[in-house]
Amino acid sequence: MKLPALNTAIKDLSEVDRREFFKAGGAVATVALTSGVTLMAFGGEASAKADAGKRWGLLIDVNKCKSDCNACVTACSDENGWEDTGNPETDAQWIRKVDLTHKQTGREVSLPMMCQHCEDAPCIDVCPTGASFKRADGIVLVDKHACIGCRYCMMACPFKARSFVHEPIENQKTHAPRGNGTVESCTLCVHRVDKGGQPACVEACGKTGNGAMMFGDLNDPASEIAVALKQYSSIGLRDDLRLNPGVRYNNL
């Protein structure tokens, strides 16, 4: 990438017109950004921001997921401070268990469903305010500061992974703010991921001994998840829509 040269002709700011001033500012910002990238490339201090080189994802082995187990859902509920009130029409839908039966063969499977963190997410396409967005590392989120609660994204999502908060909420978790009049969904436990951790559901699934869920960087060929994806067949849900979800399923 060619760096724009710093404008050394600028002597006195009062002589510079507005346009020149912003051009100069842009050049400085680019240099600072590039030095940060260079640092990372040489294995220096890790960037504090979401890494554009990564794509976080999940691999769920449906054969290991037990129909009577709900550990991932309760873990998510505890972690993010939402709870079922017994009204499925209005309840939060961060994660839920889905049982499927193949009509011809009768094979029964159970799997967790949550935001699939699509590469080409329909929720982002339809959002009128830009509140639905994808972070540099592939996590799809709702910026509730910009969300006006129109719920277009809920309509657009083929996985019914989003829900609307219908009533005022109190005593939220400080790491998972959520409030009346906004749409919410699985955040892939972004607060944990930013600290180098893994989502609460994956951790809980591992603790039950089932180990059906795997979390990792899909872009890193050496990561456990990438190795598993290379070795075994897996599908993204509704692959016909070409959304390239970050959540993939084995043995479905």
Place this chain on the structure above:
Amino acid sequence: MKRLFASFLILIGLMGMASAGEIKSSLAPVVPKAAGEAHPEGNEFMRINHMKLMVHDRDDTVLLGDRNVKYSLKECVACHAVMGPDARPVSVKSDQHFCRTCHEFAAVKIDCFQCHNSLPDADLVKKLTMLPQKDRELAAYLKEVTE
């Protein structure tokens, strides 16, 4: 016209006095003290600019994933927690809450706590209720001297 001009002069004079002697309205809020160290920018700066700093850093956190921001609501709430009669931090429901004391006086409605918790994290409360570093040193010194 002369009378109007005179009253105008008096008004200007009064305003000058107010700024010189810092005559405050009797309704001016008593701002509760924070637990941590003072902002290096100074209280006056923070009173005028805190919302800009917070909006800037909230966008960095939410959109870019930067968790090492300087101004986060979580830390504001923790450091500025006001303890109620039960020695627990009060929520925004109480008019003792730090944010409310000023915002009610200024008649500025804030939406932060529709989504964010107005109470600090439990582990932060523990830290807050502990003696500050200097006080602990002083206590240790006093113990040493009196023994």
